[in-house]
Amino acid sequence: MKLGLGKIKDALKGGAEKNTGMEKEKGEKEKNQKKGKENYRIENSGRYPENGAKNHAEIDAENNEETEPERLEEVTMKIKTSEQQSEDKPRNESKCESKHESKHESKRESKQELVNEPVNGLLNGLVKETMVPANQTGTRKTGLIFFPAFDWAISPTHPEREERLLYTRDQIFEEGLMDLPQIAEYKPRLADYRDIARVHFCVPDIKAQATTPHLIAAGSCLVLADALMRGEVKNAFALVRPPGHHAMTVAHGNRGFCNINNEAILVEYLRKKYGIRRIAIVDTDVHHGDGTQEIFYNDPDVLFISFHQDGRTLYPGSGFMNELGGPKALGRTINIPLPPGTPDEGILYVLGALVLPILEDFKPELVLNSAGQDNHYTDPLANMRFSAQGYAKLNEKLAPDMAVLEGGYAIQSALPYVNTGIILAMAGLDYSCVKEPDFKPGMFVQAARDRQILEEVIATQLENWKNRDRLVETEIAKHGDFYRRKKQIFYDTDMIQEFQEETVRMCPDCQGYVTIDSHAHRSINDTRIFGVSIPIYACDRCQAEAGEEYRKRLNSPEYEYVYLQDKKADEYREYNMRTKQEISY
Amino acid sequence: MLIGIDVGGTTTDAVLIRNGEVYNTAKVPTEPANLLKSLLNALDKVSREVPPEQFERVVFSTTVITNLIAEGKTDRVALLLVPGPGVNPASYTFPGSFYLKGAMDYRGREIQPLDEAEVRETVSLIREQGFFSAAIVSKFGQRNPSHELRIEEILMELHPGCKVKLGHKVSGKLNFPRRVATSMLASATGERYQQFVEEIKKAMEERNIRAPVYILKADGGTLPIEKSVEFPVETIFSGPAASTIGALALTPEGQTSVVVDIGGTTTDLALILSGKPLIGSKGAKLGNFLTHARAFAVRSIAVGGDSIVRVRETDSGIRMVTIGPERAGPSYCMGGEEPTPTDALKVLGLIDIGDPERAKEAVASIAVCLGKSETETASRIVDMTAEMIEKAVREMFLEWEQEPAYRIWEVLQKKKERPENVVGIGGGAKGLISVVAEKLSAKPIIPEYSEVGNAIGAAVARPTLTLNLRIDTQQKVYSVAEEGEVVSLNSTNIGNFNKMRSEEAETLAAKLLGERADRFGISEYADEAEIANSEVFNVVEGWFTAGRIFDISMQIPAGLINEWKRREKA
């Protein structure tokens, strides 16, 4: 056997280097690839080997040293016994015979047109005008940030703990996925406070809600967004924790393991930095993405579609079909409650018959997948029957521009396989051999009764989608200058009860500014805040009126904090009534 | 006395060190067809008139493995692979692969048993096909090697003459494709490498050299030559490692330097960050194969002192200078055919060697095309060459900063070092070093003996050793990635596994590292070991803590032997 190496002389010549993000143009790249001969070059990437710096993950894990076995503290999410299922007798065939056709579907039509637009140079970060994903068809890489936060947990035995992505790390590293030429691994960074302020009213301040791991998880999404918009990658997956899709505009504490909303921060960043307008978020987590829904409820430019186990049977108990969006955004929130026990077949059916047609019609510039993995048949917190193959197929068909990890707590029996499947599918690679040890094709069958429920859901939501403009018209006619709604929000992790009154300006020229009066009860503590939010594409009059609303509240002693979120001006303020200090981010 | 020899592509360099001082040096041409001869020539030349009993240590860095592979002098290897679920093995491109049923998961739990009948059939097949070398690698074999071991048994039973490498013994690190490649290369080169080692031992005996003989590894550490037979792939790229350790030995302690080794056609770059050579975060790449071999993060760029300088006209009619990547023999001023950066350096008076008239002639041929003066042209050529090196250095730093991070502290850690020194090693195109240094706002250093800096590096390098311990208290086992065995925790003196603390895990790691150092004959360096990473994970099942997983990495990092350090203190 010849090992197929070049002559030593050739080999010692330097050649094309690994994509360092320096090569931007396709032509350039191809040239380099041709040149890139076999050379005995050591991979350039290096790591500071001997910093001796030691990680302190053990601190958290060892707090509970004395009590054993340790009881998990209150988790108000529904619980089912779990994980051990993975230890059942394994009988699957791991050697797969059939070659799976896993060709990436061609990009959505709307995008094809955009691809031809000129790229506005490499001045990323400075470019303010509209930019579309550059040269997406030319790059074949999938951007990936794997940030397992091995040194962070909500608490030692909480589902959101250090161990969560440990086995996923083992699997994807052992598979050598990071070495694949189709995958470009990126380094996480911290999101700026401004990036958070663009979405949230954090009580008492951003620092209190967005700790370092949150900033890194959100920041990772932004790193990948930049890579996507610069055309370095064709799509991207932020395999990060902690998750975010239960976090709402006002952040008093942790809800459903979330403090800040990674997808929402990503959306507002993409809009601000790259001028993107129409974005679709498809929430494939088993739980209703109530946080994301709430944040974009009045925004007709963001289409939010959430699959989830029926809210009557699972946290957070929302996500019903009648939640369709605020008056001016009706039909831009599409909820798809699924009967417990829905397998791959059912979810893929809904995807094909409802989600993809709506997406095609909406023609978003970008599609984001809020990618929870708790629909899995072994997940301890829910009752669905989705498999790794199902997840891979879903991502292949949905072809999101970006996926962001949400929940998924079957950390041994599901996550290693599901994540491998998603990464391969997004990279356009063969995922046909990715299988859970106990998975057998055909082990879960859709019940006929459930199939009927799905058909009804699809029919109803297609109807709503079709009539969305008429629904908006009728609804607007019912309201005067303002639309008000009252909400009650419960923070399961932090045991906070919040009462809100939300007011939307029914502006004829834009989607209108929003104000939120929020009152939170936490044991004996009460906090009341007032927030004003100006949408990025607001009209000047709304911007001025909203500014006035903010200033008016600065003299209202009933509020402890008053916020101004001016996305149009990219200006964010927070006023502390007690200290009379205003900070801006 | 210490002897260091570096067998390079064109020359073989040797150095003899006495009392921490360079006592003698030698340079002989390398005969690629007979590396052993080149090596012994250099040895004989440098040690002439010194009685062999005075030698305390001999270290070689050699490209023998690289050459074997490049020249196709490798054995055919049958790969017996147990891939299990995951990436479709059909996408792998390893030659001679045979896929077997069976699977382990990430914690070493069997998820599919071996099909022994299939193993027997496959072994018969590889025997019929005339394979006499094999590698057996299973996915997660490092977490549970029982499939690999059973296949080996069957192989030995049915095909006893077959030489075999087991994946979990070759490397315990995560990354199955790299483990396959590394095992394959180890198996393919193992026998010839062993022959080479035998010949060296014989040659040493003939010369009455009784001092211990070491081979330099790509991570800058020395390995006793007998031990190296187990890890032939670790010896690839020992050349750049020798230069880097040489630069470390010849520059002030604790500083951040770029090591620049300008050759005829290529320039090799390496980084020393605050006195520590930068190791690549992943293994070395050998040809098309990504391996697990630990190596310095070096970069080779296609520009050197003898690169051809040309004038090219663009479509819009602009004439511009290009440098490399081709080379046509030596520089013009050294009797070659084509103008080169060395000629430009000569014209500017930045080097001593070469014929000044010929250098002028070479540069003039370029200057004419550009319509510029010779000095102007020479400056332009030197500047461009230095720019190419500068750009590569900046990219290396950038890549280091952009290394993926998996922990909060890694993200927060500010990686913002910039080179204080540009250290020229190897003696090629010395005049360029100061130009590169100026561009990087760093201090140029061309140490005394820089022409044999690589040989000095070999002579004064100390052993390196890594130990990656993984403990799974729920499974009640531990394993050392480098050793391959999965051992019961009952064999340790740890009482209650489930109450195990990080300190106990680290103590176990230190003990195992000491034992390993012993086996490598380097126990005097065991105290230099440090903990690079230590993590603990609670394994929670059914809402109770069912056990703990500890991941601990220890290492004796690359560095200098005490004999050399002594000299610095003196």
Ligand SMILES: [Zn+2]
């Ligand atoms: Zn959902």
Ligand SMILES: [Zn+2]
């Ligand atoms: Zn969820």
Ligand SMILES: [Zn+2]
């Ligand atoms: Zn308006």
